[in-house]
Amino acid sequence: MKVTVKANTNIALVKYWGKKDENLKIPLNNSISMTLDKLYTITTSDISDNDQDQVIFNNKEASEISKNKIIKFVDIFRNQYKRKEKLIIKTENNFPTASGLASSASGFAALAKSINEVFDLNLSDIELSKYARIGSGSACRSIYGGFVEWQKGKKDNGEDSYAIQLVKENYWDVRMMVVIIDDKQKDKSSTDGMKETVETSPFYPAWLDTIDNDLNNVRQGILDKDLEKVGITMEHNCLKMHSTMFTTRPAIIYWKPATLAVINKVYELRKSGIQCYFTMDAGPNVKILYEQNNSEKIKKEIMSISEITNLIECKVGSSALII
Ligand code: PMV
Numbered sequence: 001m002k003v004t005v006k007a008n009t010n011i012a013l014v015k016y017w018g019k020k021d022e023n024l025k026i027p028l029n030n031s032i033s034m035t036l037d038k039l040y041t042i043t044t045s046d047i048s049d050n051d052q053d054q055v056i057f058n059n060k061e062a063s064e065i066s067k068n069k070i071i072k073f074v075d076i077f078r079n080q081y082k083r084k085e086k087l088i089i090k091t092e093n094n095f096p097t098a099s100g101l102a103s104s105a106s107g108f109a110a111l112a113k114s115i116n117e118v119f120d121l122n123l124s125d126i127e128l129s130k131y132a133r134i135g136s137g138s139a140c141r142s143i144y145g146g147f148v149e150w151q152k153g154k155k156d157n158g159e160d161s162y163a164i165q166l167v168k169e170n171y172w173d174v175r176m177m178v179v180i181i182d183d184k185q186k187d188k189s190s191t192d193g194m195k196e197t198v199e200t201s202p203f204y205p206a207w208l209d210t211i212d213n214d215l216n217n218v219r220q221g222i223l224d225k226d227l228e229k230v231g232i233t234m235e236h237n238c239l240k241m242h243s244t245m246f247t248t249r250p251a252i253i254y255w256k257p258a259t260l261a262v263i264n265k266v267y268e269l270r271k272s273g274i275q276c277y278f279t280m281d282a283g284p285n286v287k288i289l290y291e292q293n294n295s296e297k298i299k300k301e302i303m304s305i306s307e308i309t310n311l312i313e314c315k316v317g318s319s320a321l322i323i
Contacts, residue, residue, distance in 0.1 A: 004043070005043050007040060007041050010035045010142050011034055013234040014215050016137055019194060037318070041110040042323070043114045045118040051086060054089070055089050057091055101281075104136035106139070108139035111132075112135065113320045144164075147166045147167050177288040177312070179262050181259055182285065214236070218230050235279065
């Protein structure tokens with residue numbers, strides 16, 4: 001049985017940065033994200049007659065590294081559910097991979113759901129979220145649409161570390177603009193970056209100490225549809241995360257000059273009365289949160305920055321689904 005799944009990526013408003021368990025990808029803090037409708041992965045899984053798995057990535061035979069990652073993930077299901085079948089997996093992102101645009105989030109969410117279907121496992125979204133988490137932490141949030149919280153959980157085996165939906169995609173009509181500054185593969189993966197930060201940044205404890213406050217503000221801000229509350233907290237949270245990176249040894253700096261140019265433009269826009277707020281992940285690209293009525297003005301201003309040639313305007317996206 002051949003099955004195709006589409007999963008949207010997500011961008012964290014309160015970030016996940018730091019693991020309690022590297023293998024199981026259990027985080028040291030909760031995080032809250034928005035699912036984006038325009039950046040997604042489409043994955044088709046099918047039972048193969050061969051004695052080996054086959055992985056096609058963006059229409060080409062996958063590299064050894066990607067193939068091994070994907071097969072290791074399928075093996076978790078094969079071991080758990082005593083399945084022997086080999087698979088043909090075709091996966092495609094509609095946006096650049098490993099550039100801080102959260103391709104692994106949509107990728108592992110789509111893969112988990114497609115394996116669930118092809119092996120007919122009938123797993124709940126919570127179970128799928130836990131499996132997706134083992135693929136790539138933030139993927140656990142991409143099982144759902146709307147606004148989503150990943151609860152770090154308390155158990156050492158990760159059984160209670162999964163995401164839940166806070167509100168559906170039609171609850172609040174906000175936009176997120178992804179401003180592409182550099183779409184090349186990043187030098188340092190988020191996995192290595194967060195490990196080094198936890199181990200060496202003297203400011204990492206402050207990150208953990210202040211996270212509950214950020215989570216409470218963003219959760220409440222989403223429920224109240226309060227853009228200012230969500231936006232101000234999101235910016236502060238992102239700058240705290242990057243401050244822990246800057247103070248890692250050796251320092252981790254994902255920013256490019258254009259990253260600061262976009263940040264300054266967001267401040268200028270706000271001064272002129274247009275509500276918009278920025279966030280960044282493990283890469284130089286900036287994401288801006290705003291309401292639809294300001295869309296045209298913000299696009300025009302961002303495109304006036306000479307280094308910026310491409311932006312993607314997203315609405316709140318839906319859950320991973322079979323297509
Ligand atoms: O799940 P990973 O390994 O891609 O890590 C994601 C880390 C951030 O994007 C920086 C933050 C987040 O919560 O998505």
